[in-house]
Amino acid sequence: MATVDSTVRAAAPAGRGVDVAAGIGPYRLGLRRLRRNKTALAFGALFLLIVVLCLCAPLYADHVAHTSPNANHVTDTVTVGGVRKDVVSPTGQPIGPTWQGRFLLGADQNGRDIAVRLLYGGRNSLEVGAVATLITMVLATLAGVVAGFFRGAVDGVIARFLDLIWAYPVVLLGIALGTSLALGGITIGPLEIQGNSLMVPAFIIGIVYIPYVAKPIRGQVLGLREQEFVDAARVGGAGPLRIMWSEILPNLSSTIVVFVPLMIANAILLEAALSYLGAGVQPPNPSWGTMISDGIRLIPSAMHLTFVPGVMLVLAVLGVNVFGDGVRDALDPRARVRIEDVQEQAEVQR
Amino acid sequence: MSDVDRSSSLAKSGGRNPLLAVEDLRVAFRTEDGLVQAVDGVSFHVDAGEVLAIVGESGSGKSVTGMTLLGLTRSHNARFEGRAAFGGRDLVGASDDELRRIRGAEIAMVFQDPMTGLNPVQRVGKQIVEQIRAHEDVSKDAALERARGLLERVGIPRPTERLRAYPHELSGGMRQRVMIAMALSCEPRLLIADEPTTALDVTIQAQILEEVRRMREETSAGVILITHDLGVVADVADRVAVMYAGQIVEQGTLDELFYDPQHPYTWGLLGSIARVDRPRPTRLPAIAGTPPSLADPPHGCRFRPRCPHAFAQCVELPPLEARAGEAGHLDRCWLPVAEKREKRRVGGQIGLGEAA
């Protein structure tokens, strides 16, 4: 396709005159581009900050707030600016942010420290998100590579299965599994998972998103398979496992890398939705979703109950989303000369 | 610059009044790797009824030259210098509105890949009609009838039915014919064909070139044929300009170029053609090295890093001059003409050879 862009690109390989091919691999190039993207880096840092904060939940709980996430302080009082206030008033009104060590961000209607629950809940939400993403990426890559590589009957079965799970609306499937498993947990062979374990929502969310990743991977493997380097490897005596591992997988790595932040974002959001509905993380375990759910009922009087976990959730997801977007832009093999060029071109042409 | 003087004086003497006279055209793009000078001082002219072939590898600047004539390379990141005189106007400095009126009506362009060059969700007839009605005040039916006539003229069987076809329902050769028909629809005075046969197989290629030849005879339009394929050049061109690294390195008539080439790069191109009428070589000769970066071109003669005949003077950029005797035969090589005629004989035919 001889567009201006490709013509210009062909005309400008890096370096002086002769030694062009002292190549910069796609990863180094991508990293360079990513480093130039200040916005993406900033948001990535934001996400990292939130993760670190949540991991420090026990530290915070012990040394700053001096309480635990599930401890009720309904009848306690706390001194704010010299005035003694009830943690939860006789009318059921919990205290708002005190901006000091104890009840930094206020309390909920059970007298629990919001800030502590926020961090523990965050830890839960992020843990569920991380495990779910791991499950999704591993199983989806497996399914996609096997289906795409072996084709035929194997592909038929796997592809149909993926289509089935995908045909099922994500939230509905999550609800179905969540409700069903919340009551009794699940036993896979010797492995028994309790209904209120964190692994249940992690498992559900992980499974639900497998087709989302597996289908593009399968498509890519189908294409890669036809390329000459695979034939070359086969002719060289490599078995299918070897080829999948050393030839196909490395070529998938940029796709996989791009998917990870996206999946983390999706997982956190789905967990919040499911927990909000009651089909995700089960009480008394806190998570941002359950906290929002608890808080919504009290919005008129105690807005901070919803607001605090809500803002945290949005910031975390926004952070990983913007960063993920940056990663995708950086690794995009179709990199146009500069997106601004095409934009300006459109503008000038008006 | 002396190049400009020489070729524009040529323009005045060669063709009576050339259809198109390009003077010292320069096109640069700002990219993330710096400023890329895609076209660096290109001058040539095209007369009515003649076919000028612009030859070069990808990255030589030939496509950018062609597209710039129609303003298709204009963008925020592009910088233009020089002139392109056409019908009393300068195309390089023309306003967008002026260009729009010229495009498709006075200067038409045919592109390389007809599959992607046509709108996939619009019927072929409609696409031709659209062009006609953009420039002439005719009814849809009249335009459609003209489109039908055009399809017939470019040799598409069953034109009435084909008008209603979608691009993907036509073969590659037919699609390209449609593109040509579309280009001819408003009877342009200049046709720019950018690699019109590259995406087609050889047999279709011949047919398309036949179309170009016929068109030139019937309408006396001028044609700029941009290609990397010397076979195509030999088939239809009257004059040839060879581009390398954004500059013209040799320019002349078809015979001059094929029988008395003056630039080592041209020798390399000619030498790498597989010829049916010669004994089969053990290995097809290729030009060593790779084309230079246009963001940072070599000093002096740009072909120097790859030229086995480079010598001391080559660190100075040779101007485009007539050294071989004929006024219209220009080249950019410091080598004395006699030496050139000797050095280009490699293994019984013209070629680049290796360093002495």
Add this chain to the structure above:
Amino acid sequence: MTRFVVRRLCSMALVLFAISVLTFLIFQAIPNGDPAQRMAGRLSSPETVAAIRRTWGFDDPLWQQYLTTMKKIFTGEVISYTQQVNVLDEIRKGLPATLSLAIGAGILWLVLGVLFGLLSAVRAGGLTDRGLTVLAMVGVSTPVFLLGAVALYFLAFKVQLFPNGGYVPLTQNPADWAYHMILPWLVLSVLYVGIYSRVLRSNMLDTMSDDFVRTARAKGISERRVLVRHVLRNSLIPIVSLWSLDFAAVIGGGAILTESVFNLQGVGQYAAESIQQLDVPPVMVIVMLGAFFVVVLSAVTDVLFALLDPRIRLT
């Protein structure tokens, strides 16, 4: 064309069957726990559990259970044991609200999305463009129920601009119906407008560098015509397909989250409440019917898609 349609419908039927089996397995056949107990809910007596086991045939072979379950669902015989109501009746009551929400929001976000996408593609790099990118990013990162809660708080509670939730049937009072729906529509659309405008913008920018657009420009037609007739027309095609998928997703989930916040008493809210109480029968029925709806809609869209894009019909 007819062959395509027939094939699509056949595959749809297969998927529907598979979904019904999957739903059945999820609710009745999870290893561990007693399905009858699950169905009875949290607070249930042993008699109820035994009765359930009988009527639903949990002692029968699996395939027979499946048939019994299917029959019960599709003949409207499913009863919620905790609520003591017929599930299908409740669903029917909630349907108008859910449809109002989904259709209204769907139209809103499609129109706005296309509009903003077009604007931002044309004025690429400008303020509109950046603003929309920010909106899209935030929209994609905010759970809809959170946005709804915040919107309610600020716009209905603090400033009485909008009613504090609730649903008024269209047939009862159209103006009031719209008044109650505006905020839910906006909240639900905000999410998607950002995404759609970004997708359209990106499609259009991609298309603008496509060869046939270059050809169109070379033909000398006006820039506006190039934009609308060539670029937009080609860029819209994937948008339509995306829209139908998202519309189905709204029915299949988004509605559940929004309705409960705004107290719209729709099917979604019914589902949400049932989930809260871990009341299985309604959840099962709603999930099944919801998934069915999505699959059917997707098949219909594919057929419509084929009508729009002539290249597809040949496959």
